[in-house]
Amino acid sequence: MSETAERLKRNNIRPSYARIRIMEYLMEHPVHPTVEDIYQNLVKEIPTLSKTTVYNTLDLFVRHNLARVVTIEENETRYDADTTNHGHFKCETCGSVYDFTINDDGLETKGIGDFAVTEKHVYFKGICKKCLYSKE
Amino acid sequence: MSETAERLKRNNIRPSYARIRIMEYLMEHPVHPTVEDIYQNLVKEIPTLSKTTVYNTLDLFVRHNLARVVTIEENETRYDADTTNHGHFKCETCGSVYDFTINDDGLETKGIGDFAVTEKHVYFKGICKKCLYSKE
DNA sequence: GTACACATTTATAATAAATCCAAGATTGGA
DNA sequence: TCCAATCTTGGATTTATTATAAATGTGTAC
Ligand SMILES: [Mn+2]
Ligand SMILES: [Mn+2]
Ligand SMILES: [Zn+2]
Ligand SMILES: [Zn+2]
Numbered sequence: 001m002s003e004t005a006e007r008l009k010r011n012n013i014r015p016s017y018a019r020i021r022i023m024e025y026l027m028e029h030p031v032h033p034t035v036e037d038i039y040q041n042l043v044k045e046i047p048t049l050s051k052t053t054v055y056n057t058l059d060l061f062v063r064h065n066l067a068r069v070v071t072i073e074e075n076e077t078r079y080d081a082d083t084t085n086h087g088h089f090k091c092e093t094c095g096s097v098y099d100f101t102i103n104d105d106g107l108e109t110k111g112i113g114d115f116a117v118t119e120k121h122v123y124f125k126g127i128c129k130k131c132l133y134s135k136e
Numbered sequence: 137m138s139e140t141a142e143r144l145k146r147n148n149i150r151p152s153y154a155r156i157r158i159m160e161y162l163m164e165h166p167v168h169p170t171v172e173d174i175y176q177n178l179v180k181e182i183p184t185l186s187k188t189t190v191y192n193t194l195d196l197f198v199r200h201n202l203a204r205v206v207t208i209e210e211n212e213t214r215y216d217a218d219t220t221n222h223g224h225f226k227c228e229t230c231g232s233v234y235d236f237t238i239n240d241d242g243l244e245t246k247g248i249g250d251f252a253v254t255e256k257h258v259y260f261k262g263i264c265k266k267c268l269y270s271k272e
Numbered sequence: 273g274t275a276c277a278c279a280t281t282t283a284t285a286a287t288a289a290a291t292c293c294a295a296g297a298t299t300g301g302a
Numbered sequence: 303t304c305c306a307a308t309c310t311t312g313g314a315t316t317t318a319t320t321a322t323a324a325a326t327g328t329g330t331a332c
């Protein structure tokens with residue numbers, strides 16, 4: 001049984017072929033793909049795959065903390081197999097989404113003192129190095 | 137001429153009635169409303185209002201920096217007349233979106249050293265004070 | 273005040289993403 | 303092997319957003 005299958009099992013997820021391949025795709029393509037990306041690429045090798053399965057499976061992973069939803073642009077839900085705390089940078093020129101490490105120890109937050117925080121999301125927008133240098 | 141009309145003018149936006157009322161709605165309801173919220177409430181007093189106008193007007197405001205898009209949940213684009221740098225907290229129990237002040241001086245970011253950052257977004261999720269206390 | 277060019281708003285249709293659903297296929301355990 | 307539970311599928315549906323073109327409103331020159 002594959003590494004990925006084992007991991008799914010350990011997380012109480014029945015390791016069906018679709019689930020294994022979707023998880024592998026997520027891990028092998030850490031570019032924060034959309035449902036559409038994942039579907040279009042996997043349907044080549046799994047012709048019977050349906051988009052609903054991709055939605056359901058990603059949902060399942062998120063509920064089991066094996067993946068995260070990355071919401072940056074409206075109407076562009078992306079997924080990330082890296083569930084550790086990190087930030088995202090979206091280049092408005094080339095559209096790439098980069099990861100960056102954050103240390104929020106120094107982040108002061110006034111106004112939500114007694115709130116229970118379960119998720120922290122940080123994303124920046126701008127122009128990436130590559131696009132900056134290739135300009136004019 | 138109203139305060140709001142003046143402000144729109146100063147920003148090179150012709151102060152039509154729809155635009156004035158949409159801006160006023162945004163400022164009087166700092167709860168990060170959606171297009172739907174705004175439309176449903178304003179159509180009561182402006183029966184001819186169309187949703188397209190709400191979309192277009194908000195877009196215009198964002199382009200002129202009089203409003204911001206707040207993207208937290210997928211498929212739930214919210215708008216904010218407060219364009220200063222601040223964070224958002226969404227309560228997963230009651231759905232409210234709170235503001236909080238952030239001081240990101242202390243936020244270390246490794247990995248995007250040479251990138252040009254134009255926008256910074258921070259949002260947390262969890263359970264708000266009110267919901268925490270009213271529980272069981 | 274009228275005419276006209278231009279800006280704004282509207283109704284409607286087109287797209288596209290996400291969700292729902294019911295039926296069929298697959299699975300693990302008795 | 304058989305069955306009940308779980309998964310997957312295709313298609314229909316819903317919902318959000320954008321596009322288009324016609325209608326309406328506005329400011330200004332005459
Ligand atoms: Mn990431
Ligand atoms: Mn806000
Ligand atoms: Zn770039
Ligand atoms: Zn709450």
